[in-house]
Amino acid sequence: MKNAANALLNRIEFPVLLAGLVIAGCLWGFEELMEVARATTPHAFDTEILLAFRQPGQPGNPIGPPWLEGAMRDITSLGSASVLVLITTATILYLLLIRRPGTALLIFVAVAGGQVLSSLLKVGVDRPRPELVSHLVSETSLSFPSGHAMLSAVTYLTLGSLAARFLHGRATKIYVLSLAVLTTVLVGVSRIYLGVHWPSDVLAGWCAGFAWAMLC
Helix, strand or coil: CHHHHHHHHHHHHHHHHHHHHHHHHHHHHHHHHHHHHHHCCHHHHHHHHHHHCCCCCEEECCCCHHHHHHHHHHHHHHHCCHHHHHHHHHHHHHHHHHHCCHHHHHHHHHHHHHHHHHHHHHHHHHEEEEECCCCCCCCCCCCCHHHHHHHHHHHHHHHHHHHHHHCCCCCHHHHHHHHHHHHHHHHHHHHHHCCCCCCHHHHHHHHHHHHHHCCC
16 A cells, blocks of 8 residues: 555656646746846847748738738637637536536636736736737737737647546647647747737747646
């Protein structure tokens, strides 16, 4: 009995330690990016990356073929509030139907809490949207951190990690988690491509989102 308890404790300790390290690293990264956001002038890497997504000397024209702009609009919608609410609601209802209220509550707290946290951080930093390039979609909220990047990380990583727990086979688990990470990354990149966020906004959104998802 004692050996079994020690083995179980060891299995729990490593994931908790790993989660703690990820959260600490994300919080450190977010703090560093917050200093960039509060600077009076844009950081060089912000301006260079943002301009790299535009034709040289034409800040109103994005790089790539014409269809790419439309594709980026479609991808960025995967991080919109309406899509994330739809996905979260459908998942919660499904979990309630299969009688897993605890998991349903966890998902609600993770996503709703992430939304509240994102709004508070935006107000606290009060960074305007970039004006260096034209916006290819209309946005009216504050810029830091990127809500799309943060809430995509919170939603897709939480759902992906929970789904992986119920799947069999290492390859299947890796596929689901990789898909969640890929979707989160693509949403963040689309925000920079569309010119509505500085790269540091997106990086901060990923840091905060990863930390919150891991904490939940």
